[in-house]
Amino acid sequence: MAEIDYIAQAKESAIAALVGLALTVPIVGLRTDSSGPDGMTIDVRMLDAVLLAIGIGVGHFMVNLARGLLQQRRRAAKPAIARAANLKSVAYFLGAGALVFGLVLPGLPFADRYVMDVGTLVLTYVMLGWGLNIVVGLAGLLDLGYVAFYAVGAYSYALIASHFGWSFWVCLPLAGAFAAFFGIILGFPVLRLRGDYLAIVTLGFGEIIRVILLNWYDFTGGPDGMSRIPRPDFFGLPFARSSPDGATFHEFFGLEFSSMHRIIFLYYLIFALALLTNVFTLRIRRLPVGRAWEALREDEIACRSLGVNPTNTKLTAFAIGAMFGGFAGAFFATRQGFISPESFTFIESAVILAIVVLGGMGSQIGVVLAAILLIGGTEIFRDLAEYRMLAFGAAMVAIMVWKPRGLLSNREPTVRLGPKPGAGS
Amino acid sequence: MTAPLLAVDRLTMRFGGLVAIDAVSFHAENQKITSIIGPNGAGKTTVFNCLTGFYKPTSGRLLLTTPKGEFHLERMEDFRINQRAGVARTFQNIRLFPAMSVLENLMVAQHNKLMRASVWSLAGLLGLGAYRRAERDAVELGRYWLERIDLIDRADKPAGDLPYGDQRRLEIARAMCSEPRLLCLDEPAAGLNPRETLLLNDLLRFIRDEHNAGVLLIEHDMSMVMEISDHIVVLDYGRKIAEGDPEAVRNNPAVIRAYLGEDEEESA
Amino acid sequence: MEYFLQQLINGVTLGSIYGLIAIGYTMVYGIIGMINFAHGDIFMIGAFSGLIVIVGLGALGLGSAGGLIVVAIIGAMIVAAAYGWALERIAYRPLRGSFRLAALISAIGMSILLQNYVQLAQGARVKPLQPMIEGGFVLMQKGDFTVNLSYLQIIIVGTTIALMTGFSLLIAKTSIGRSQRACEQDMKMAALLGLDVNRTISLTFMMGAALAAVAGMMFLIYYGVIDFFIGFLVGIKAFTAAVLGGIGSLPGAMLGGLLIGLIETFWSGYFTVEYKDVAAFAILVLVLIFRPTGLLGRPEVEKV
CATH class of the missing domain: 1.10.3470 (ABC transporter involved in vitamin B12 uptake, BtuC)
Known part of the structure; x- marks a missing residue:
C-alpha cells in the first residue's frame, strides 16, 4: 500500500498556489472602478488576490489528500462487481x-x-x-x-x-x-x-x-x-x-x-x-x-x-x-x-x-x-x-x-432472460 | 431457371478519380455461401457498402429477388435495405451496442417487427396483450440464437464486456435476428483463434442449411474460405479476375498469380 | 452604394475580431475534438486584462496611446494564455479520453465559473473606456452621408492579417506546429513517437487564448465598453464562424469569421438590428444542413 507523500504534495500545492497567484493578481488584485469622478481608476486589492491564491493551494492539497486516502481505502474495499450490485x-x-x-x-x-x-x-x-x-x-x-x-x-x-x-x-x-x-x-x-x-x-x-x-x-x-x-x-x-x-x-x-x-x-x-x-x-x-x-x-x-x-x-x-x-x-x-x-x-x-x-x-x-x-x-x-x-x-x-459518468451511472437492461441478480437479497 | 437471390450487374464505384470497383458482376444464390476474396484494397468491403446502402454506386445494378419481390438495392436508403429487402450485415470492426445487454442487442435487430406490433409505441405504452406476445416471441428468437452461439448464460450482460470471439458471433446472431434473406459478413474470422474459427464455420453452415438465406462472405482466412464456400468470386484491383467453386479457383492461374503470390504455394 | 461600402468596412472589422476568436475554437477542436465552451470567456478575460493595463498605466501617466495599446495587448495575451492553460489543466485534462459529454459539461461549468468570477472580481457594471484612437479617412461623401474608414479599423484589420500570417507560418514551419498537426492526426501514435502530447495540447489552448485576448482588446477599443457577459454571445458567434468555415481549418476560421461579421452588419444595416443574431444562427443551420463540413473543411468519409 503506497504511503501518501505529504511533502511532495505540499510542494505541488505550493506551485498550484503560485500559479493561482499569477491568475488572480491581474483580475482580482486590480479592480477597475468606474464609479469615481475622474473616469476609470484601479482599485488595488492585492490581499484578496493573495488570499484566493492561498485558498487555491489549500484546496489543491485537500483534494489530493482526499483522493489519496480514497484510493487507499478503495484498494482495501470490495471488488467492483459487488459495489455495482450494491x-x-x-x-x-x-x-x-x-x-x-x-x-x-x-x-x-x-x-x-x-x-x-x-x-x-x-x-x-x-x-x-x-x-x-x-x-x-x-x-x-x-x-x-x-x-x-x-x-x-x-x-x-x-x-x-x-x-x-x-x-x-x-x-x-x-x-x-x-x-x-x-x-x-x-x-x-x-x-x-x-x-x-x-x-x-x-x-x-x-x-x-x-x-x-x-x-x-x-x-x-x-x-x-x-x-x-x-x-x-x-x-x-x-x-x-x-x-x-x-x-x-x-x-x-x-x-x-x-x-x-x-x-x-x-x-x-x-x-x-x-x-x-x-x-x-x-x-x-x-x-x-x-x-x-x-x-x-x-x-x-x-x-x-x-x-x-x-x-x-x-x-x-x-x-x-x-x-x-x-x-x-x-x-x-x-x-x-x-x-x-x-x-x-x-x-x-x-x-x-x-x-x-x-x-x-x-x-x-x-x-x-x-x-x-x-x-x-x-x-x-x-x-x-x-x-x-x-x-x-x-x-x-x-x-x-x-465522476465523468455522473453520480449514478448504472444501467439496468430493459429486458432480461434470467432473473434479476440480487433480487432476493 | 429461377432468378438468383442476388444479381450484381456491372457494379462500378468511383471515389473521385479512384476506381474502387470496376464493372463487377456476380451472383449469390439462396442457401449457398458465396465468398468474395482478394488482396487488400481489392474492393471487397466497397462491394458490401454498396450492397447495404452505405455507398451509392456510381453505376451498375444490384438486384435482390426474394419471395417478397424484386429490390433494386442501389436505389434504396441504407436502413430500408434491411427493413424491406432483408439484407443484413456485420462489420469488419465489430459494431455492437456495447452498453446494452446481449439480449437487447438481439431485440434491436427485431425493431421493425416490434414497432409494428407495438403500433408505433401506442399499444406498447398501454401494455396490450398483442404487443406482449410479440415481445415474448422476440425474446424467444433471441434465446434461440443465443443457444446457438452458446451465449445464453451471458444474455443479460453488457455486450461490450464479451470476449472478442463472442462479440463476433453475437454480431452474426444479431444480423440473423432481423430475419434476413441475404447475410453479408465482413471478415467474420478476423482475429479469431482456430477453435473459434471452427465454431464460426459450424454457425455459417447452420445458417445456410437451416435458415433459407444466402450468405455472402468476405474473408482473408483462405483455409476457411476454401472449406465452407460453395462459390468464390475473386477480386483484384476492383476487377473480377475469376469465379467458380473452391477447386476451380484454387487451380486458376490468374488467382494464383494475383492473390497467392508468384510462388505457387498455397498460403493459409 | 456608399451605405454598402460603409457596412462592408464595418463588417470586415467585426469579422476580424470573430475570426481571431474562431481560430482558438478550431485549433482546440482539431486537436482534442471538443468544443472549448469557455473560450468566449477567455476572450472576455483578455478584454478585461487589456482594460486593467490601460487604466493602470494610464493612471500612472505612462505612455502614449499607441504604446499603451501595444503593452495592453501583450499583457492581455499573457494573462489570457495563463487562464487558457489553467482551463485546460482543470477542466479538460482530467477528462481527456473519458466520456465526451463530461468534458463539455465541465467546460460549460468553467464558463459559468469564469463569468461569475470576473463579475465578483471586477464588478457587474459595464466598463466604459474613452476612445483611444480617433480619426480616420473619409473615403466618400455624398450629401450627408460619409463613408468613414477609421484608423482604428485599419489597425484592427491590419493586426488581424499580421497575426494570421504569423500564425499560419507558426503552424506550418515550426516544431510546435508540427507537433500540433501530429496530435491532430493521431494522438496515440504521436505519444508513442515521444511527442509530449500534454504540452502540445496546453500550448494549443494558450495560443488560442492569446489570440482571443487580442480580439478582446480590439473589441474593447472598438466598442469602448465591456462587461463580464460579452464572452457568451461573441463566443457562440465565433464558434459559428469556425463551423461555417470548416472546423479544424485555420483559413476556414478566418473566412467564417469574416462571413459572420459581414452577415451580421449587413443584416443590421439593411433589415433589423434586433434579429441580427438570428441571421447568424440561421446561416449556421443552413450551412450545416447543406455542407456539414463547412466551407473549407475536409470532407469526413464515414468509415464503415
Missing part, C-alpha cells in the same frame, strides 16, 4: 425514499411556504431533467437548447389561457403539443448532424426563440413579458378567498382560506407531472422505440444496418423530450403568473443539461439527486447570491472531473 439497491431505496418523502413533504411540520417553493422548484427541474434525459441520456442527442421548448410551452400556455380562457387542463396538453411540434420542426433538418454540431445548432435555436420572444412585441409583450396568466384551479374550483361564479376551493371543502392551498396544490401538480414523465420514460425505454434510442446512442451505423430508421427514431425522442419540456413550461407559466424572455436564457439549458449529465446519463434517480444538489443547494445559499453561480459552475467542473 449501488443498484442503493439507487432503488433512494428512489423509493424520495417518492415517499416527496408525497408527505407538505404535511411535515417544517414545510412552510419557503420549503414548498423550493420543493416545487426542484421538482420543476426534476421534470425538465427527465424530459431532457430522453433526448440526451437515452437517444444520445446533445441538446443545448432545451429551454426553447420550455419557453414554447410557457408562452403557448400563457397565450392560449389568456386569449381563450380555457382551463389549465385543456391548455396543458396543447402547450405540450406545441412544444413537440416545434421539436419536430427543428429536429427534422438538424438531427442528422453529428454530436457537437447538433449541440451548437440547438443552442442557436434556443437563442433564436429567445430573440423572437424578445422582439415580437405584439404577440409576446417583448421584454416586458406576459403577466396575469390565469392561475390553475382545482378541477373548476379556484383558489381564491371568494369567487363570483360559484364555490372556491376552501368553501367547497369547508376549510379556512389559506394561501398555502394553492402552493401545496402547485406542489402536487408538478409532483404528478414529474411522476408522469418518469413513468412514461420507464415504460417507453422498454419498448422497441426506446431500445432503438439507446442503440442509436451506441452506434448509429449498426442501427441503420439493422433497419432502424435513424431520422424518425431521433425525431420521436426529440419530440417527446420537447413535449415534456412544454408541459413543464406550462406549469411554470401558471405557477408564476408572469413570464418574460429572461426566464429562458441559455443558462437554463445548461443547468438542465448539467442535471442530466451530473446525475448519470440515462439514470432517472440520478436526475433527482442532481436536481436536489444543484437547485436545492444553490437555493439554500441564496443569501450568498453573488457566490451562488460561482459555486454552481465550480460544482459542475468538480463533479465531472470526479
Whole structure:
C-alpha cells in the first residue's frame, strides 16, 4: 500500500498556489472602478488576490489528500462487481425514499411556504431533467437548447389561457403539443448532424426563440413579458378567498382560506407531472422505440444496418423530450403568473443539461439527486447570491472531473432472460 | 431457371478519380455461401457498402429477388435495405451496442417487427396483450440464437464486456435476428483463434442449411474460405479476375498469380 | 452604394475580431475534438486584462496611446494564455479520453465559473473606456452621408492579417506546429513517437487564448465598453464562424469569421438590428444542413 507523500504534495500545492497567484493578481488584485469622478481608476486589492491564491493551494492539497486516502481505502474495499450490485439497491431505496418523502413533504411540520417553493422548484427541474434525459441520456442527442421548448410551452400556455380562457387542463396538453411540434420542426433538418454540431445548432435555436420572444412585441409583450396568466384551479374550483361564479376551493371543502392551498396544490401538480414523465420514460425505454434510442446512442451505423430508421427514431425522442419540456413550461407559466424572455436564457439549458449529465446519463434517480444538489443547494445559499453561480459552475467542473459518468451511472437492461441478480437479497 | 437471390450487374464505384470497383458482376444464390476474396484494397468491403446502402454506386445494378419481390438495392436508403429487402450485415470492426445487454442487442435487430406490433409505441405504452406476445416471441428468437452461439448464460450482460470471439458471433446472431434473406459478413474470422474459427464455420453452415438465406462472405482466412464456400468470386484491383467453386479457383492461374503470390504455394 | 461600402468596412472589422476568436475554437477542436465552451470567456478575460493595463498605466501617466495599446495587448495575451492553460489543466485534462459529454459539461461549468468570477472580481457594471484612437479617412461623401474608414479599423484589420500570417507560418514551419498537426492526426501514435502530447495540447489552448485576448482588446477599443457577459454571445458567434468555415481549418476560421461579421452588419444595416443574431444562427443551420463540413473543411468519409 503506497504511503501518501505529504511533502511532495505540499510542494505541488505550493506551485498550484503560485500559479493561482499569477491568475488572480491581474483580475482580482486590480479592480477597475468606474464609479469615481475622474473616469476609470484601479482599485488595488492585492490581499484578496493573495488570499484566493492561498485558498487555491489549500484546496489543491485537500483534494489530493482526499483522493489519496480514497484510493487507499478503495484498494482495501470490495471488488467492483459487488459495489455495482450494491449501488443498484442503493439507487432503488433512494428512489423509493424520495417518492415517499416527496408525497408527505407538505404535511411535515417544517414545510412552510419557503420549503414548498423550493420543493416545487426542484421538482420543476426534476421534470425538465427527465424530459431532457430522453433526448440526451437515452437517444444520445446533445441538446443545448432545451429551454426553447420550455419557453414554447410557457408562452403557448400563457397565450392560449389568456386569449381563450380555457382551463389549465385543456391548455396543458396543447402547450405540450406545441412544444413537440416545434421539436419536430427543428429536429427534422438538424438531427442528422453529428454530436457537437447538433449541440451548437440547438443552442442557436434556443437563442433564436429567445430573440423572437424578445422582439415580437405584439404577440409576446417583448421584454416586458406576459403577466396575469390565469392561475390553475382545482378541477373548476379556484383558489381564491371568494369567487363570483360559484364555490372556491376552501368553501367547497369547508376549510379556512389559506394561501398555502394553492402552493401545496402547485406542489402536487408538478409532483404528478414529474411522476408522469418518469413513468412514461420507464415504460417507453422498454419498448422497441426506446431500445432503438439507446442503440442509436451506441452506434448509429449498426442501427441503420439493422433497419432502424435513424431520422424518425431521433425525431420521436426529440419530440417527446420537447413535449415534456412544454408541459413543464406550462406549469411554470401558471405557477408564476408572469413570464418574460429572461426566464429562458441559455443558462437554463445548461443547468438542465448539467442535471442530466451530473446525475448519470440515462439514470432517472440520478436526475433527482442532481436536481436536489444543484437547485436545492444553490437555493439554500441564496443569501450568498453573488457566490451562488460561482459555486454552481465550480460544482459542475468538480463533479465531472470526479465522476465523468455522473453520480449514478448504472444501467439496468430493459429486458432480461434470467432473473434479476440480487433480487432476493 | 429461377432468378438468383442476388444479381450484381456491372457494379462500378468511383471515389473521385479512384476506381474502387470496376464493372463487377456476380451472383449469390439462396442457401449457398458465396465468398468474395482478394488482396487488400481489392474492393471487397466497397462491394458490401454498396450492397447495404452505405455507398451509392456510381453505376451498375444490384438486384435482390426474394419471395417478397424484386429490390433494386442501389436505389434504396441504407436502413430500408434491411427493413424491406432483408439484407443484413456485420462489420469488419465489430459494431455492437456495447452498453446494452446481449439480449437487447438481439431485440434491436427485431425493431421493425416490434414497432409494428407495438403500433408505433401506442399499444406498447398501454401494455396490450398483442404487443406482449410479440415481445415474448422476440425474446424467444433471441434465446434461440443465443443457444446457438452458446451465449445464453451471458444474455443479460453488457455486450461490450464479451470476449472478442463472442462479440463476433453475437454480431452474426444479431444480423440473423432481423430475419434476413441475404447475410453479408465482413471478415467474420478476423482475429479469431482456430477453435473459434471452427465454431464460426459450424454457425455459417447452420445458417445456410437451416435458415433459407444466402450468405455472402468476405474473408482473408483462405483455409476457411476454401472449406465452407460453395462459390468464390475473386477480386483484384476492383476487377473480377475469376469465379467458380473452391477447386476451380484454387487451380486458376490468374488467382494464383494475383492473390497467392508468384510462388505457387498455397498460403493459409 | 456608399451605405454598402460603409457596412462592408464595418463588417470586415467585426469579422476580424470573430475570426481571431474562431481560430482558438478550431485549433482546440482539431486537436482534442471538443468544443472549448469557455473560450468566449477567455476572450472576455483578455478584454478585461487589456482594460486593467490601460487604466493602470494610464493612471500612472505612462505612455502614449499607441504604446499603451501595444503593452495592453501583450499583457492581455499573457494573462489570457495563463487562464487558457489553467482551463485546460482543470477542466479538460482530467477528462481527456473519458466520456465526451463530461468534458463539455465541465467546460460549460468553467464558463459559468469564469463569468461569475470576473463579475465578483471586477464588478457587474459595464466598463466604459474613452476612445483611444480617433480619426480616420473619409473615403466618400455624398450629401450627408460619409463613408468613414477609421484608423482604428485599419489597425484592427491590419493586426488581424499580421497575426494570421504569423500564425499560419507558426503552424506550418515550426516544431510546435508540427507537433500540433501530429496530435491532430493521431494522438496515440504521436505519444508513442515521444511527442509530449500534454504540452502540445496546453500550448494549443494558450495560443488560442492569446489570440482571443487580442480580439478582446480590439473589441474593447472598438466598442469602448465591456462587461463580464460579452464572452457568451461573441463566443457562440465565433464558434459559428469556425463551423461555417470548416472546423479544424485555420483559413476556414478566418473566412467564417469574416462571413459572420459581414452577415451580421449587413443584416443590421439593411433589415433589423434586433434579429441580427438570428441571421447568424440561421446561416449556421443552413450551412450545416447543406455542407456539414463547412466551407473549407475536409470532407469526413464515414468509415464503415
